[in-house]
Amino acid sequence: MIEKSLVYIHAAHGAQGFKGCGVLVEGPYVATCRHVWRMATESRGGSAVDAVTIEYPHAYRQNERFRTTARLADACEAEDGPPQDIVLLAVDEIPAGILPLQLAFDARYEIGEAVAVAGLTGRVPGSPGAVEDVTIEGDLADIIRADDRRQFTGKNPAGFWLERGSSGSPVFLRPGQHVAGILSLSELGVNSGQSHLHEAFVVRGQVIRRYVVRSIARAVARDEQVAVTDLREILSTIGAQDVPVAEIPERLRQFVEASRAHAAEATPSSNLGNDIDAAIDASRTLVGQFKPEEALLLLKERIQAEAEAFAQRTLPLLKEQVAVQRIALDHDGARASLERITQLDPTDLWAWIALGDVWMIAGDTAQAATAYRSAQAAATARGDERDLSVSHERIGDVLVAQGDGPGALAAYRASLAIDETLAVRDPANTQWQRDLSVSHNKIGDVLVAQGDGPGGLAAYRAALAIRETLAARDPANTQWQRDLSVSHNRIGDVLVAQGDGPGGLTAYRAALAIAETLAARDPANTQWQRDLSVSHERIGDVLVAQGDGPGGLAAYRAALAIAETLAARDPANTEWQRDLSISHERIGEVLVAQGDGPGGLAAYRAALAIRETLAVRDPANTEWQRDLSVSHNKIGEVLVAQGDGPAGLAAYRAGLTIAKTLAARDPANTEWQRDLSVSHNKIGDVLVAQGDGPGGLAAYQAALAIRETLAVRDPANTQWQRDLIVSYVKLAQAAPENARAYLERAASIAHRLHDEGRLKPVDHWIIDDLAAHLAALRGPV
Known part of the structure; x- marks a missing residue:
């Protein structure tokens, strides 16, 4: 509940008591008004103290409201723009069940119907200083004032309104979970006789979030020995205003580590002139100064100048640009740079490979296939055996994603043949040994997908043997x-x-x-x-x-x-x-x-x-199409269980449409064949429940035909054996005249799996359930 994060702020010393409110926000910090902090830390003698008392009105300890101490974490001095009535406090304790709230990170969380959760005094008879929380309905204006605040206008002139102690109270949109802002100058309006309206002003959530981000970043900067003056540009580069506050420390550390590591790399001599090396040095210096945008701008300008003079001189710069773009997760930029490299040097196999990899990340298998086949052509022209093997492997990866199992297997086996030759030629070459293990693994993947579990296991174990040897050779x-x-x-x-x-x-x-x-x-x-x-x-x-x-x-x-x-x-x-x-x-x-x-x-x-x-x-990516089919089936299951048969049937049919397309594309892909059988069974269940016995029976029989074929193909696959049990049980229910025969077949499989130790513990109930059904068919003894 959002109101639980409201806090009351009291003076820690003297008898001054309640001074205002605040709200527990991500960080975690208590956000409150600067003038509330000043009042709470000024003792009767006029000297300042460094702490205040925080009271959580919705939490109790030993039958009293939970109280703890807070100190100034950030005075929130403005770097530019108008000064803000805001400070951040670090609290010693946060009660169980009180959660820090997220701050608005966009204007849509700051404008519209809103509610203020405020602390008011004078509402408890006999205790004029007692503080109670109230909710006040109102509207947050879409116009930002010159002082960077929004106006909050109350909706009920006869209702409660704010008073001086309400400053720092949180405001939320209704409905909403983000803090839209905190009240400042809350005593204006009716209470001061200035207006017939209930009016107050709000320090915006986005402004508070900016200070929270800055405060958290400064702590990381101290740990990482980064100059505070660099933080603003770094935070802009990593997009700090658009990511969850909790992720900012790790993002910042990753950025700093990656930038420093890249800056520390020695610049390879290009043999194309000191000016090229100097530009790369300058790029790395800028990256080391946490200015990748400036590094990219420098490189772009230099690349353009070199391209006009001599295209080949740009290649080292472009490759450097790709490295920086990958650090910055700029996949589109990296793709454009790689395309230019391949235009300048079509024989650069590894540029084609990298381009294909970037297309795969983006989900465009057709473009990736084009890049990998260009790599294959470059490797063939150069006569480099290992490069040719790598290109075969990447082509196999695309074919798997596109659902062409036989084509992928052929590509992987072409790669394997080269890898075996190289590994025999030089057993001490660890790179070639690793390549061989990768080929075995890829082949194993396709064999398993085609239903050849034993063949897949043999391939995986061949890969494991190589990898155990390599790992033992160099555990580091x-x-x-x-x-x-x-x-x-x-x-x-x-x-x-x-x-x-x-x-x-x-x-x-x-x-x-x-x-x-x-x-x-x-x-x-x-x-x-x-x-x-x-x-x-x-x-x-x-x-x-x-x-x-x-x-x-x-x-x-x-x-x-x-x-x-x-x-x-x-x-x-x-x-x-x-x-x-x-x-x-x-x-x-x-x-x-x-x-x-x-x-x-x-x-x-x-x-x-x-x-x-x-x-x-990428509609051609069969893996993603299959995932979509599975999701439709899962949603259908829940809808049917909730009693919504028509919606469940619609979901199942959406899954069936995809499953049919995939199964027709590659009949050898056993996973897709099994998916199709599952879809038939799901539809059969709904049809039977809706009273369409013949339709349900036809669906169950279609599923059984597929499952019997799969079970024969690999008897060791326990999932397929279990699928057979399920099909026989469903047919026994849909065709009572053949129920005994179907149930006996199901029981035979279940007992065999149990005797062989292959029946999962979660499935042991099946044996007793089948026995009970068979006994019911035989009648009383």
């Missing part, structure tokens, strides 16, 4: 440690799919241990942070399958926290956006299983919103 090599973590995760995936939950969990925890070590070593490394998120997610999957819903939910929320941070850091990174959608979906699944349908539906819809955006960005 973080790239090899990360590779080892990836291999453990891949092997865990297959083991879980084969019903070996404990084995999968062991593999996932091995991956998690590495990911935690790497993430702790360098919190600014986004790849390692993402790896940690993925490890949490996989462990959550196993815990949920073992019946540990709370443990799974905790793991999923750990993954979500990382995914949200990454997605907010670079909204243009489609991989991180997709990761965020997956975290929302996993949390939704657990919430639904725990009976929280509304919470699950909200999580599913959060995932859907992201996936719709991605699917529109």
Whole structure:
């Protein structure tokens, strides 16, 4: 509740008592008026004290209102513009249940119908000095006064109005959760006889937020030994006014670390003249001074001048510009720079590779494929075997994203053939050994997607063997440690799919241990942070399958926290956006299983919103299309459970349309075939519930046909065996004349999985349930 963050400010010494109000805001700080602070810190003798007493009217300790001490954290001296009636206080204690509020970061959170939560005295009979909180309805004007404040006008002339002690009270839009501002000069209007209206003036939330950001940034600047005079430009560069306050310290540290690291790199000699090297030196100096915008401007001007004189002289500058643009997460700028590099030098394979990578981040697989094929042509022309292998691998990545499994497998195997030749030629070359492990992993991914679990597991284990050797050779090599973590995760995936939950969990925890070590070593490394998120997610999957819903939910929320941070850091990174959608979906699944349908539906819809955006960005990306289909199905499940059959059926049919398209595109892709069977079953459930028995039976039979094919293709896949059980049970209900035969088939599979130790603990109930249904068919003994 927003009103709980109201505080009363009392003089810490003397008998002066209540002086005004304030509000607990992000930071955390108490924001109040400068004149309230002055009155509260001035003793009777006229000397100043350095602390005030803070009272939380909505919190109690030992049956009395919670009180603590606060000191001046920031006097909020203006750098430019009119001085503001605002200071920030640091409080010694914050009671449990009282949360700091977010401040308005945009004008739309400061204008319109509003409510002030104010402290007033004189309302308690016999205690004229007692303070009570009241809410006062009013409007915040859309015009900003010359003193940078907004006018707050009360709506009820007969209602309560403000008095001198109300200064510092928070104002919120209705409805709203952001602090729109704090009252200043609150005694004007009716109380002073100046107007027939109730009027006050408000220090805007955006102004307060600017001081909060500056105060937090100054603390980081002290730790990082950054000059305070540089902060304003740095905060502008990292977009501090548009990101959550809680993220500003980490963003600032990452910016400083990346800038210093880049500035410290020795400038490579270009052999094209001292002027080129001097420009790069100047760029790095500016980056070291935390001025990437000036560095980019310098480089742009220099590049333009060199292009007019001699195109090839611009290449080192363009490559430097790409490096700076990537630090600044300017993907569009990096793409433009790389396109110019490839125009100037079409034989630069690694520029083509980097261009393809940037297109993949942006979600345009068609453009990425064009860049990677240009890299392939450049590698072929140069006759460099390793470069050709890398281009094959990248082309395979695009084909996977576009749903061409056979084409991707051919590309990966072409890469593998080259890698094997090179690895045999020089076993001591660790780069070639690592390349070979990557090819095995990529091939394993496609084989698993095609339903060849044993083949995929063999490929993953071949990669693991190489990576264990490399990691043992140099434990300090973080790239090899990360590779080892990836291999453990891949092997865990297959083991879980084969019903070996404990084995999968062991593999996932091995991956998690590495990911935690790497993430702790360098919190600014986004790849390692993402790896940690993925490890949490996989462990959550196993815990949920073992019946540990709370443990799974905790793991999923750990993954979500990382995914949200990454997605907010670079909204243009489609991989991180997709990761965020997956975290929302996993949390939704657990919430639904725990009976929280509304919470699950909200999580599913959060995932859907992201996936719709991605699917529109690149309709050819089959992974994103599949994600969208899954979201429709999940939402349909909750709607049906809530009794909204028509809406659920519409959601299921939206999922079915996508599933049919994907399954037709690549019949060998077993994941898409299974998705199609799930969609048929979901639709069958609704049709049966609506009284359309024949329609439901047809849908169930369509699902069964797919599942029987998959189960034959890989009998070791326990998920597909379980799917068969589900189909037989549904058919037994839809076709009572064949119920016994269907249930006996389902029971046979369930007993076999249980005897082989492949039936998940969360599914053990199936055996007893099937036995009960069969007994009911036989009748009383």
